Amino acid sequence: MVVLLGQNGAGKSTTIRMLMTLIEPTSGDIELFGMPLKTHRNEILRQVGAVIEKPDVYKYLSAYENIKLFAKLSGVKVTDKLIMDQLEMVGLATRAKDTVKTFSQGMKQRLGIGIALIHNPQLIVLDEPTNGLDPQGIADIRNLILRLSRDMKKTVVVSSHLLNEIEQVATRVLIIDKGKKLIEGNANELFDPAQTIVEITTADNAFALQQLAQSNWQQHVQASRNSNIFLKLDRQAIPQLHRDLVNLNIEVISLQPRHSLEDYFLQITSTNQHVQAYTN
Amino acid sequence: MYKLIQIELYKIFRRPRTYIAFAAITALITIIQFGLKLDGNTYAEFMMRDLSSSITIDGNILNGYLVCYIMLQLLLVHVPLLIALIAADMISGEANMGTLRIMLTKPISRTQFMLAKFAAAAVYTMMLLVWLAILALFGSMLIFGTDDLFLMKSSYVVLLKNGDIFWRYVGAFGFAAVAMLTVAALGFLLSVFAENSIGPIVATMSVIIFFTILSTLNIPIFNAIKPFLFTTHMNDWKEFFDMKVTDTNESIIGSVLRPEKIINSILVLLIHIVGFVTAAILIFKKKDILS
Numbered sequence: 001m002v003v004l005l006g007q008n009g010a011g012k013s014t015t016i017r018m019l020m021t022l023i024e025p026t027s028g029d030i031e032l033f034g035m036p037l038k039t040h041r042n043e044i045l046r047q048v049g050a051v052i053e054k055p056d057v058y059k060y061l062s063a064y065e066n067i068k069l070f071a072k073l074s075g076v077k078v079t080d081k082l083i084m085d086q087l088e089m090v091g092l093a094t095r096a097k098d099t100v101k102t103f104s105q106g107m108k109q110r111l112g113i114g115i116a117l118i119h120n121p122q123l124i125v126l127d128e129p130t131n132g133l134d135p136q137g138i139a140d141i142r143n144l145i146l147r148l149s150r151d152m153k154k155t156v157v158v159s160s161h162l163l164n165e166i167e168q169v170a171t172r173v174l175i176i177d178k179g180k181k182l183i184e185g186n187a188n189e190l191f192d193p194a195q196t197i198v199e200i201t202t203a204d205n206a207f208a209l210q211q212l213a214q215s216n217w218q219q220h221v222q223a224s225r226n227s228n229i230f231l232k233l234d235r236q237a238i239p240q241l242h243r244d245l246v247n248l249n250i251e252v253i254s255l256q257p258r259h260s261l262e263d264y265f266l267q268i269t270s271t272n273q274h275v276q277a278y279t280n
Numbered sequence: 281m282y283k284l285i286q287i288e289l290y291k292i293f294r295r296p297r298t299y300i301a302f303a304a305i306t307a308l309i310t311i312i313q314f315g316l317k318l319d320g321n322t323y324a325e326f327m328m329r330d331l332s333s334s335i336t337i338d339g340n341i342l343n344g345y346l347v348c349y350i351m352l353q354l355l356l357v358h359v360p361l362l363i364a365l366i367a368a369d370m371i372s373g374e375a376n377m378g379t380l381r382i383m384l385t386k387p388i389s390r391t392q393f394m395l396a397k398f399a400a401a402a403v404y405t406m407m408l409l410v411w412l413a414i415l416a417l418f419g420s421m422l423i424f425g426t427d428d429l430f431l432m433k434s435s436y437v438v439l440l441k442n443g444d445i446f447w448r449y450v451g452a453f454g455f456a457a458v459a460m461l462t463v464a465a466l467g468f469l470l471s472v473f474a475e476n477s478i479g480p481i482v483a484t485m486s487v488i489i490f491f492t493i494l495s496t497l498n499i500p501i502f503n504a505i506k507p508f509l510f511t512t513h514m515n516d517w518k519e520f521f522d523m524k525v526t527d528t529n530e531s532i533i534g535s536v537l538r539p540e541k542i543i544n545s546i547l548v549l550l551i552h553i554v555g556f557v558t559a560a561i562l563i564f565k566k567k568d569i570l571s
Contacts, residue, residue: 042389072283
């Protein structure tokens, strides 16, 4: 499972809309399944299921009718069993005949995912799937995503800014900010305490970076923002880092190991004000 | 493509709003028929007031054919609004509901999507006209019976024989279908630009009203553009109810006075339909879906 992380306005939805051909990229090309999207659009989309932002479906139709309609559009041979199985999978079998306008946001989201999966796609793209959901709805969607990824072996691309949710399900993380990729890596590496992110606040950032560049720590430097420098290293190496910083004459104001995705993400993407607002 | 059109039709006819137009036409026609049935003779006398002293007419003047003609004159001006309700909602309505996103992530090209949408809007338009024909023509024939059709033009009168009328109605409804499809195509084009239905519906009616005023204004400066306005041609279904006469002023059964005018109008309307739909597809293909 690939998670696309970024603040509001970072470009997650735009990226997904480009993947799904809703927006034309201003430059560059997109390839999926080894094929250019521009020339193999329909071939590619046959293998992709998506829920983009809100799971908007036809409110005047029932859950059953919505799934049937989109199954036909996806070129699937529609059978009653197929539709009911799909509704069963997303926990809506008992509400199959109810019109969607009577559904809660969480039920609509699950129906949206059911529609995205009706043609058994290889790749599932979910844009902010937990937006507007209550805690139970969030847990339901998280479990559903986990089932898709772990049990059904689907590749799932999820965009989100809800870090606590994503931390629990991500296998690979891609952080974007202002339309640019900041970092990409396996979730285990990014969140693994053995690969701890250490945030150093120094009196002279430029000097500190210069000194680190001439040391063995150069390869550990991840990013530099304002007066903070971020290094990724084994937790056990932190005492050695302490000693070396002193030896390199860097005036360290603070040194703080960070473990969670939230810490990591915020420090990578935010200004100090953002960090404060988020953590308060 | 056939499956896509089926899906679009399914969506149209599952929406309650679709039936507003059918209900409105039914109500209007029923009221007119009811009124004419109760007080039709007064209406016929009023219509004949200038001629009653010079000619004598036997038979049933207020027959089903005349009633249908009266209703077409009244209704074909207002039917565009009912068509705009659906046609101008085809894309903007989907954008408003948010379903455009999910539709366009399916393996169908945008051109196919748009063609299927317009085809569905066209089927709806045809069904509305068929319903109008059933109620206005067949309903009136049943209620008022049939006889010769007596029509008063601006400077002369036309008397169409009973057996020479039905095919003219078939032609008139066929022509009206092309005219109404032009309205549907215009509404369809305008629906590409908006993310709610109200704007395109109002815009479609505004364009029709604006062009109709231009088409009817007798100001020489506008005469040059009149032949190119689709509104100039929309009422030419009436041409089917004018016939040629011999040198001795005998009417020629089965003839139409100006067939070239009908053909010209149909061509102008068809060009507009193709133009509006092509423009809608080209614009939509380049459009970023942000709804």
